[in-house]
Amino acid sequence: MKTRSIAAAAVAILAVVAIILAIVGYYGIQRFKTPAPTKTATASSAPIDVQDGDIQAYYNQGITWGKCAQGTFDSYRGINSSDPNEYQCAFLKAPLDWDNPDGDQITLALAIHRSGAKDAPALFINPGGPGGPVVSALPYYSAQGLGESVVKAYDIVALDPRGVGDSTPVFCMTDEEKDEYNAGAETDGVDDSPQSAIAEAEEGSRDLADGCRDHSGSIFEHIDTVSAARDFDMVRAVIGQDKLNLLGYSYGTFLGATYAGLFPENVGRFVLDGALDPSLSIEDVSAMQMRGLDASLQQWIADCATQSTCPMGRTKDEGISNVRAFLESLDKAPLPTSDPDRPLTESLAITAMIGAMYNTQWWPQLSDAYADAVRRGDGSALLDIADLMNSRNPDGTYADNSADAINAINNLDYEPEGTTDQWIERVNGLKSELPILGRYVGYPSAGLSAWPTEHADRQPIHATGAAPILVIGTTHDPATPYPMAQRLAEQLDSGVLITVEGWNHTAYRRGADQCVVRAVEDYLVKGNVPQNGLTCQ
Template sequence: MKTKIAAGLAASALLLSACSQTAQKTETSPSAEASTTAAPAPADTGAVPEGFEEFYTQQVEWKECGEKFRCAKVKVPIDYSDPTGETIEISVKQNVSAGESAPALFINPGGPGGSGVNQVGYADRLATEKLRGTYNVTGFDPRGVNESNPLKCLDDKAKDAMRAEDANLDTDEGYHRAVETLTKYGKACQENSGKLLGFVDTKSAARDMDVLRAVIGKASKLNYLGFSYGTFLGATYADLFPKNVGRFVLDGALDPSLSTFGVEKGQAVGFEKAARAYIADCQAGPNCPLKGDVEEGLKQLGRFFESLGTNPLPTADGDRKLTRSLGYMGVITPLYSQEAWPQLTLGLAQAMQERDGSILLMLADLMSERNDDGTYATNSEEAFGAINCLDYPVTGNKEQWAKEREELKKISPVFGPTLGGSELACSLWPHKSTAERKPITAAGSDPIVVIGTTGDPATPFEWSEALAKQLDNGHLLTYEGEGHTAYRPDNSCIADAVDNYLVDGKVPEAGARCS
């Protein structure tokens, strides 16, 4: 899960966004070539919901879009309460290494706002050879994301400015400025995105997945591998369509019962814990800019962030400076993956010792999918805020939010000051949430494997524990390690356990752990 509230108040941007699988540049999919093949006749695709026959029985045309890849568009209604109304198209990209007749394994990278179409482009790094030899790994862009009728809010320059803006919600001036910025942002999103802006909630996206199951998967059950926010999307699907659940793996889970403040508290603890682990590792090696012990290093990091609020650092990227908001994001991003800790050390050393924010700015841009030329690879920033504001009902008021911000600062002195703006942002959003935050049971489903990483900063291990307990047929697989999410080909213990379930149907034993 990422942590961005509304593309730019990176103060609150950090932590509702922690739902991306990893912070890495996305790869754009090759443009579709002219050759097409008609989809084969449907197999057993299960029952068709009354009134939605035209969507569940539609025939799609596959287009070649790179070696071993094919792409398609699937029509779905904007509003599922009005199936005869306006429609949109969901973009799908499939790796056909297993052969065109092989079953589909649908994936989602998280976000919300992550592109499955882009993610499947590096299927060889995402999934093991065993998995790719059994399934056609299939990515899709959820409604409003990237190639699926993308939401539009700001141009690239305006997005740069909003991401760099520092918001101090504890002063009257800062609060009013944030209200003005967020109000203008919401209006721009509504003007540029239209009706779809009010229908990009996770429940609607889950219903789209059931159409994809029938039209693309051509099966009565859906097989799925979801990361981070993708676990909430998968759990929502399982709750809506428990009998349609095939082999499901949810890695780095969200607890669907948590409120916005509950998410913020969990992530405050998670990133503070991750920072401690990083600082200990940094101080054990050469050239660490954080001196003394871990506690002293944390204080130095906090003072560094404070200094950026009054003295942003110059960077190699023209007139762009490393502000406090961008500095936070530049540190948050490599905390998602232990393999990126050396880059964080380089960035902090450059910033703290040389007064140059270039590396940390590059890391911040990585999270936001900003290209070197100033363009943005996808609209993940816009989609993130829009989806979250429909999924999380606003609770409380200005006074309560101020108290919650103080609690976050106590929980996490380093990262707490960046949190607590999500409720304000969604209170000013053009569309109000009607969702209910509650446990998900998916009663009657096939087994669902939930993976939790003990050192996950973005989706803390306790959330995976909670989801596994909530699900009637949930099975927890624990990874004792650092970083966000656990399944990847080079993590052999987790990869073997996941493959054994997805390929062979073998559910991990109770209490199964990897390290």
């Protein structure tokens, strides 16, 4: 796997960060103990005998819940996740290709946290990505992330989507290749013309697809969101649920909206927090995310500038100038870190910065790490943050396959848009518009054009006939900008928009603002639909 230039890699960097942030929740940036690498599921149900392409055979398969294997869950603050009366695991089969159910089969991994109530309904969670493992994060959501009233009312179900986590996984890079990929390439003196960046994006896409095929066979061709949504409906039926109840964050809203469009009659209580608009093109999504992240970086700098000790500068404009100069300096001279073999590169530094934008609680820690870099010449703290965002363990292994999965899934879910001239015009416009991230605007459609699979056709989703669907948008969400939530709520025939004032990515969690907590939990637990247009501080 070849290293990438900054411009060609920008979209991939932003995407990978989104996965991990959805999973680590609101602990704040810190170094965790080295977890065991996520293990490929070794137990599975027997193959399904499908006759004459009848997908009903998958819906009719049995499920056996049992004790979760050691290593299934990450370590979450001493939470006892080994009690089989509280946490259980299972495996199901699904067709590799739902349009060819007689063909190869894959394994889906799922876990459940029991509420203790008799005949409690199931609530599926998806924290985002795409590519974020869900099963291993179940103890966090059941013990700390979701409100106690929700956990008491529901059996909480975590299903690793196809290609992700302990379900049949996709792998496209070795750990060493991921290190090279995340570090990027020095670009000083390199041809940085648009034509060169486009060619590099295309070549990188082909190389990555070759890696997926070499490491994982054909599964990378069948892990699109439509196929994942069909898996969810099958699992819903197998565990005996008439309706699917879902709490989806970030990409989980994309998955939830896709499900609602396919199976509106099976929609139960849906909450889509940090909404992505599935009708948007890759060009629109990329531009909106870059704008949202740039605005958050500016706000971080402005907030810091009110303090006399701010390492960026005494004014917002001075801070922006200093941050830009610092990042550009790393292209020529990466900073040393505590690991002599891993200096802080420009790519790793920008990964740390944009990652910390997902929660304002992380801003002080980012400022301290930045101060270490510019005042002491030590990039260790920023490298630690980047490694957390990239799911890299201190021993050099990667905790999951999220980086592989997100690239493969996005390349299936989106199609290229526009001409080369239009790509260049868009990039030049964003470079002029964005004072911090303009340097990192890439060519997503160029990469998609070289990906050797079919691409989904993006269309509005109406989900006619579905039960009310709560769509939550935060006004300054850095990763899923607020207009996406507005658009999705308008598209869905039964969409109900909740607006939350703030700068964080997603809004609902235990201990959050009581306005949004009450709205979500009254709906999930009692079925009370909040007023469309509700605004929370």
